[in-house]
Amino acid sequence: AQTVTQSQPEMSVQEAETVTLSCTYDTSESDYYLFWYKQPPSRQMILVIRQEAYKQQNATENRFSVNFQKAAKSFSLKISDSQLGDAAMYFCAYRSVYLQGAQKLVFGQGTRLTINP
Amino acid sequence: KAGVTQTPRYLIKTRGQQVTLSCSPISGHRSVSWYQQTPGQGLQFLFEYFSETQRNKGNFPGRFSGRQFSNSRSEMNVSTLELGDSALYLCASRREVNSYEQYFGPGTRLTVT
Numbered sequence: 001a002q003t004v005t006q007s008q009p010e011m012s013v014q015e016a017e018t019v020t021l022s023c024t025y026d027t028s029e030s031d032y033y034l035f036w037y038k039q040p041p042s043r044q045m046i047l048v049i050r051q052e053a054y055k056q057q058n059a060t061e062n063r064f065s066v067n068f069q070k071a072a073k074s075f076s077l078k079i080s081d082s083q084l085g086d087a088a089m090y091f092c093a094y095r096s097v098y099l100q101g102a103q104k105l106v107f108g109q110g111t112r113l114t115i116n117p
Numbered sequence: 118k119a120g121v122t123q124t125p126r127y128l129i130k131t132r133g134q135q136v137t138l139s140c141s142p143i144s145g146h147r148s149v150s151w152y153q154q155t156p157g158q159g160l161q162f163l164f165e166y167f168s169e170t171q172r173n174k175g176n177f178p179g180r181f182s183g184r185q186f187s188n189s190r191s192e193m194n195v196s197t198l199e200l201g202d203s204a205l206y207l208c209a210s211r212r213e214v215n216s217y218e219q220y221f222g223p224g225t226r227l228t229v230t
Binding site: 033037042043044045046047050052091095103104105106107108109110 | 120172205209214218221224
């Protein structure tokens with residue numbers, strides 16, 4: 001079974017600074033998807049960024065980028081120019097591409113990000 | 118386009134009762150998944166439905182069940198509620214079973230007393 005680990009329960013950063021959230025995962029599969037989701041206090045989970053394991057290029061979405069290290073099974077999220085609206089719980093998640101595993105997301109425990117003005 | 122909607126948003130039940138939660142996916146989405154979120158266990162997969170069929174189920178007791186209707190709306194039911202069932206229940210939809218992107222609803226906060 002796949003597992004996802006986020007070792008930082010809480011992080012804080014000054015507004016406009018850069019912060020990196022860590023995520024490691026364990027799998028024996030060679031192809032899969034990785035995601036970062038954001039859950040603000042309003043609770044609605046929002047997809048921030050995704051990475052396909054077969055792609056070597058790191059995904060980027062505006063101020064959000066990832067550092068995907070497949071061999072190390074590491075998938076960190078970098079938020080540049082942090083904004084107050086970035087404050088939220090961030091979840092790293094794994095999805096298999098294979099039959100039974102593809103139906104579900106496996107989530108890490110989350111990292112609570114605080115933005116200091 | 119309307120997002121995933123869940124009703125009710127908040128619910129208080131007594132131990133031993135049963136509860137039904139509802140989820141309406143984004144229009145055109147045929148797959149609906151349910152997750153339980155608790156402070157202790159985090160986010161855990163309950164089940165996924167596609168075309169009215171349960172495709173996969175997480176490691177939850179049989180008290181947790183669900184179904185999907187022909188219009189893709191889904192319900193989940195928890196019978197004989199226990200205090201540990203208190204959680205945020207999230208529903209998520211995606212267009213097809215092989216769609217990587219999943220859209221979440223706001224959740225139903227269930228409190229069991």
